[in-house]
Amino acid sequence: MATSSKIKKNNPVKSEKPSSFSPAQIKKFIEEVKVEFLKIVWPDKKMTLGLTGVVVVLTIVISIYLGSVDLLLGKLVASFLR
Template identity: 45%
Template sequence: MSRVAEMQKFMNEVKVEAKKVTWPDRKETMQSTLMVFVMVIFIALFLWLVDWGLSSLVKQVI
């Protein structure tokens, strides 16, 4: 098979598989986005507290 024929076959397979995908609706997308946002804020606050605590500890030792 030539490279062009292989590429065409691959692209056809990609189209077939893409049609099988179940895309999320707006509600699911909004819920997932909100969950990611909340987790990012939570982890950022946690890391800030750990950094602050360790900085305070190091300042007391020095």
């Protein structure tokens, strides 16, 4: 029978990484954000206005639909409760 012996491992000294809140890390983060912002392709004014119009129209149409369904179901439930 083999006896198990504990093997002592040499643990190297852990290298401490700098804090995420150190000024150097914050500066690096801000520089990376600036680089990423330069990669953004923004839509032109015509496209933005067109898409905004679509959102507004769809919002109005869906709110009218949901309001009418709510009104109809409310009257239906009220008639059953009388």
